Amino acid sequence: MPPSRQEDERTSRPPLLEIVVPAFNEEARLPGGLLQLCAKLARLPFPAAVIVVDNRSTDDTARIVREWPQEQVPVRLVECPRPGKGAAVRAGLLTTTAPLVGFCDADMATDLDAVDVAVGLLIGGERVVVGSRAHDRSDVENRHSRVRELGAVGFRALARRLVNGVSDTQCGFKFFDGSLARQVAARLRTPGFAFDVELLARCARLGFPAVEIPVQWHDMPGSRFSPARHTTGIVLELGRIWLRLRLEPRRGEQPAWDQAPDPIGYP
Known part of the structure; x- marks a missing residue:
């Protein structure tokens, strides 16, 4: 069936919201995730678009x-x-042009009803809105091992030294004023x-601390994170x-990527 006139107008107008989805070998989870995300965005009262960043996948992610x-x-x-996931999100944010932008994971572990809350807060004047599994009104289904849960507690304790007032820096559901996101993404290293920790810390340094919102979050299979393999690298990355x-570089100095090995790209 050909698209209706309303659909043509919707896709031809510049989006008010763009959502970045980083993807590394996501041929199994990406189709279902995109179906959910596009269905949600199609119900919004304004145009929206999706940017999938293929992070050197060796499967059919790009073809999908x-x-x-x-x-x-x-x-x-x-x-x-x-x-690396941070590199992928940075690349996606820097290609956006919309007034509002965000990113979420390909598995859509965070219930997309939270998009309405995030966008409403941004339209109301907030500049950074993040989902938080630690929020007292969040509904979290967690099947992680005890070892991984303890590791998450330790990570949050370290992250709080860098990002005050944010209880969960790692939930893959973050939304921003577009101009701020592009400004900060240009300096991410x-x-x-x-990478989320540096992103939120830089926003806060500019005077825009994150507002946390409750989410419904479901632990999805397919995580590549291993406490045994990755804990040391992550601690070094936070350091x-x-x-x-x-030791912030002088204003105007171009940032460069760290040359140290990437401890883990995708959780």
Whole structure:
């Protein structure tokens, strides 16, 4: 069935909201995730679009995006040659042009009803809105091992030293004023797991602390995070962020990626 006139107008107008989805070998989870996300965005009262960032996938991730039907919600592909989730999110944010932007994980572990809350707060004047599994009104289904839960507690304790007032820096559901997100993304230098900490810390340094909102979150299979393999690298990554923010380069100096090995790209 050909698209209706209303659908044509919706896809031809510039989006008010763009959502970045980083993807590394997500051929199994991406189709279902995109179906959910596009269905949600199609119900919004304004145009929205999706940017999938293919992070050097070796499966059919890129083909899935290229062949995705462009009906009510445009979906476009961005290639990111630098490995790591932080690198992928940065690349996606820097290609946005919309007044409001955000990113979420390909598995859609966070219930997308939270999009309405995040967008409402941004329209109301907030600049940074993040989902928090630690919020007292969040509903979290967690099947992680005890070891991983203890690791998360330790990570949050370290992250709070860098991002005051944020109880959960790692929930993959964050929304921003578009101009702020692009300004901060241009200075991001953390390509791996802890990039969220640097992102939120930089927003706070500019005077825009994050507002946390409750979420419904379901633990999804397919996580690549291993406490045994990745804990040391993540602690080192947090240390580099702390040092970098203390020794901020002169204004106007172009940032460069860390040359240290990426401890983990995707949780």
